[in-house]
Amino acid sequence: ILWSFAPHDIAIILRLMGSMPFQVVACAGSYVQPNIPDVTVTHLLFDNGVRAHIHVSWLHPFKEQRLVVIGSRKMASFDDVAKQLVLYDQRVDLREAEPIPVKGNGDEVPFSSDEPLRLECQAFLSAIETRRPPLTDGTSGLRVLKVLQAAQRSLVMNGEPVALPMEAFA
Template sequence: MKKNIAVIGTGYWGKNLVRNFAALDALYVICDIDKDKLDYFKTKYPKILTTTSFREVLQNDDIKGVVISTPAALHYNMAKEALLNDKDVFVEKPLSLRIEEGKELVQIAEERCNILMVGHILHYHPAVLKLQELVNRGELGKIQYIYSNRLNLGKFRTEENILWSFAPHDISVILMLLGEMPRGVAAHGSSYLNKNVADVTLTTLDFQSGVKAHIFVSWLHPYKEQKLVVVGDKRMAVFDDISDEKLLLYPHEIEWVNRIPVPHMKDA
């Protein structure tokens, strides 16, 4: 593989992207404003270039793809600059913090025939792909509702709220499973640690098909949970990303007896 990728930002998640692109032998340069981090990567990857200048990356014609893993508030401007300099762009979620900015980035990429990809990594998770297969084959029957919990104690952020930090994963999976966009969205949040940064949010997506999806995210929670439940009129499925058993299928049945629904529980 040709080395023509630049990774911008080597923080909490960026260091993983550095590792992965280096393993693919595709990494050309690492860019970060923190010289101490760059010194570390120089030692770990002596054959890979480093720089503190994003402008230098954009002006280098040998670099074809830019991977952006900076704070969320910087995503829009950096992605836009990269696209306008004819780079393909992979940007960590969220794509931007404003709808208008996200639409603009998509438009620029389409007009310039550049790749613009967001790091919705769960789209490639084997258990999620299997869940999508079950939904598409009708194994769950008609989907009635979906809910997801993404909860933890930390990692606290000040540059983005919990909705931007956690919920994009679940929203992207729900949209993939249903194959439709919501006709209505309602989100409610509360701030406890920082006045203007929501620590907990509950979001409801309402779809034309009649499905409702509920997303509960919090970084102020006593335990970690990453679970998505899909309830159909034939079967129910649970994707639990922190369990050894990532995907369980529950063949529960509902029988109507004298116009009263009676559940028949079955093992997963």
Template sequence: MKSGETRRRKGRASVSGQRAPAIAVLGCGQWGMNHVRVWNDLGLLVAVADPDPGRRSLVADAYPGVVTSATASEVLARPDVAAVVVATPATTHAAIATQALEAGKHVLVEKPLAMSADEGTLLVKRARDLDRLLMVGHVLEFHPAVLALRRLVDDGVLGRVRYLYSNRLSFGRLRTDENAMWSFAPHDIALCLRIVGRSPTDVTCRGAAFLSPEVADVTLMGLTFPGGTQAHVFVSWLHPFKEHRFVVVGDRQMAVFDDTAPWPEKLVLYPHQVDWVGGTVPVARKAEGVAVALDPDEPLVAECRHFAEAVSTGSRPLTDGESALGVLRVLSAGDRSLRAGGAPVTVDEVEPSVFVHPTAT
């Protein structure tokens, strides 16, 4: 045991009056390093694991008090580690998360929860059977703008939600192990389900693969909810500029969450109205947008604090395994529709024994 590690563990702050848990991060890629930074800043990081010696060296140089290991097994064998973050490649999420649960650790697994409905269902059941906490990294649900947007919807400010659409577009971060839908869309699907408050009845998805065979670089997904609410999710990693925009249209007002905008402009309300001339002719009456005041906070920091508190207190996390299964079922239906040329797929038809993501085999 390194002396620096001992000092760090002794200095951990409490969470909600409870002793804060010691955290390990499994996987030190681009997003994993963000977790390393945040957990270290929170004073809770004690160990990391990554098979790449170069990544381990980066951690060792930047955070000399953190123990580095080549394998997850080494970290999971440590009795002082109460919980782990699984930030490995998506196709390994279910297997490594299961390994961590069986080692007695609470788990925060990055999205997606798994690459098949079967994997996800088994993982959630395993966590329940072992009485371990399982949380999924749907980080945008902890964004101040999203939290404010949810309050606006819940308070009826927007009225009845008519439709939602999201654009998650950029150039780069190209993958061959998962398509753009599996890589980008979980965030937006999670927001749609949270805003509407229920699962869609059916899903359509069209896309195209330009770089790698059968790995779609761009997809457009349509979700139909009970009561007629519609949602569209457009994702691409072959786009000339970055756009992260989520729009909610209600029958009273409209809201736009633009995560690429400065903080004062990230969430804007548009009180547009429709007047009816003679009771039959609709006329649009535009209004100026009104920015919603937000308290800036890094979503990943809020997510990590939430996980630490859930581990310490035993409370149910916002983005638990059950909620992630809802997202996974929509992804699974979308993938089936994509492979069927855009044919509608009923979400209830996606049985665990039927669908397995091609990259999971």
């Protein structure tokens, strides 16, 4: 399940972060067949304190592909199944060292509903025509593979953290 469902999530997180995680921790559950994970939870830890969590499962009774980004002032949620992006005026304030949730309404953010694969193909053709590097290139694919390999090592080691060497991220 990790290698089937998580690569896209990892690619998005790496693109948003603009850097590689320094550590990866992954755990799995094997419910249908022993030693064949049906569910994995992968944690990516970044130098700036950001943590990303990826949960993938082929056992869920519903299809859900959701990206949630929690910022210091707002939160965003992208639902890939419903094709909906919502920005929430929601945060946590600290008052006398006590966290106070501030819940606000969500506002839907319009975005292009063009087919992602078509856009990716157009971007690839444009990169060839203009001789500019594509947004998603072999280097970005290699970075995703490095994170997947670290997650796989962590799974094999029963959830032990796996360090990734720091590298430049262009």
